[in-house]
Amino acid sequence: MKILIVDDSKAMRLLVCRALKQLSIGDYETVEASDGVEGLEKIASEEPNLVLSDWNMPNMNGIEMLREVRKTNSDLKFGFITSDSSPATQQTASEAGANFVVTKPFTPESLQRCIEPCLT
Amino acid sequence: MAPSATKPNDDSQVNMPIETADVDQMVEDLFSIMLGIPALQSPPSADGPGEDALQATVRISGQWNAEVKVVASMTLIERIASTMFSIDLNELEEEEKVDALGEAVNVIGGNVKGVLNGDCNLSLPCVGKPFDNECPNRLIASYDCEREPLIIELSVWDGQQT
Numbered sequence: 704m705k706i707l708i709v710d711d712s713k714a715m716r717l718l719v720c721r722a723l724k725q726l727s728i729g730d731y732e733t734v735e736a737s738d739g740v741e742g743l744e745k746i747a748s749e750e751p752n753l754v755l756s757d758w759n760m761p762n763m764n765g766i767e768m769l770r771e772v773r774k775t776n777s778d779l780k781f782g783f784i785t786s787d788s789s790p791a792t793q794q795t796a797s798e799a800g801a802n803f804v805v806t807k808p809f810t811p812e813s814l815q816r817c818i819e820p821c822l823t
Numbered sequence: 824m825a826p827s828a829t830k831p832n833d834d835s836q837v838n839m840p841i842e843t844a845d846v847d848q849m850v851e852d853l854f855s856i857m858l859g860i861p862a863l864q865s866p867p868s869a870d871g872p873g874e875d876a877l878q879a880t881v882r883i884s885g886q887w888n889a890e891v892k893v894v895a896s897m898t899l900i901e902r903i904a905s906t907m908f909s910i911d912l913n914e915l916e917e918e919e920k921v922d923a924l925g926e927a928v929n930v931i932g933g934n935v936k937g938v939l940n941g942d943c944n945l946s947l948p949c950v951g952k953p954f955d956n957e958c959p960n961r962l963i964a965s966y967d968c969e970r971e972p973l974i975i976e977l978s979v980w981d982g983q984q985t
Contacts, residue, residue: 711947712926714907714919718857721909759929759945786933789940806937807930808857 704731704822707751709742709768710784711760715807719755719784725811728822739763743771746779753821755805758785758792766799773800780821784809839962839979840887841938846964846975849934853927858906860968867965868972872896878953879924881932886941888981891932892974893924894953899971900924921950935977 706723710716716735723733734749736742738760746754754772758765769781783796786807796804803817847864854862875897883889895903897920904923905912925948936945958978966973 712922712929714904714922714926717908759933759947761947786930786937787945788934788937791940791942792937807933808853810856 704729704753705734705749705751706731707734707736707742707745707749707754709736709739709754709760709765710757711737712757715757722809722811722814726815726818728815728818739765739768742768746772751779753780753782753818755782755784758783758787766795769799769801782817782821839960841935841962841977843962843964845938846962846977849931850964850966850973850975853930854968857930858903860902860906862966862968862973865965865967867974872953872972872974876953877920877924877950879928879948879950881928881948882946883932883936883939883943884946885943887939887943887979889935889939889977889979890956890958891928891935892976893928893931894974894976895924896971899968899973902969902971903927925950931975
């Protein structure tokens with residue numbers, strides 16, 4: 704399995720990688736991108752099984768990236784890891800085709816709960 | 824990137840929509856869950872955060888116009904960055920310190936936006952030397968993070984409850 708982590712913060716990409724290592728999700732490899740534009744490039748070139756994306760990023764944000772993805776790919780599992788837990792954000796994400804939203808700060812357990820259904 | 828919301832003005836009549844206890848919880852969650860550094864509410868440090876302190880800000884714009892500011896001593900910033908990047912303090916680059924403090928304010932700013940719950944946008948973090956935005960409607964909370972000062976400021980100058 705290949706997981707793409709999209710976040711403009713290198714620190715947050717590392718924290719997500721560290722949390723993933725603590726999960727029971729079998730073998731996987733990670734690929735990283737620093738914004739939505741690079742994320743789309745990596746989706747095309749790396750063909751990940753799961754995308755974990757920040758919402759608020761320069762150049763192209765997470766929701767814009769997801770909307771681009773869903774124009775051609777309705778199967779790719781896509782989750783947000785964002786600090787914004789508002790119902791409006793949850794609704795926008797869901798309407799755009801996100802599989803889940805994890806709120807920062809997150810624990811490995813909360814990440815596992817969201818990712819697990821995407822791996823079956 | 825510079826924050827994009829409108830500037831505060833002295834005519835603001837908006838009530839503070841968030842309580843100190845909300846901010847305390849956000850800070851505790853961030854520091855305990857993500858960083859493993861205890862953050863205890865405390866009176867403002869008499870010495871302040873020091874001359875080498877940095878502040879990180881995010882602006883919330885839309886139905887609410889607000890600014891969230893995190894000011895931390897350089898020692899605390901280095902601890903945060905060292906924890907986030909899992910590298911020794913003496914190996915930290917300036918860019919990593921800025922990234923770490925920016926992510927800290929991004930998390931708290933996003934949590935604040937979640938509580939405000941209006942049609943709002945959150946800016947990208949802006950990190951630099953501390954300055955006073957002179958907004959009259961401010962909530963200021965200070966914390967002790969293993970003897971290092973941390974200050975959170977929330978300024979709200981326009982908005983309405985949904």
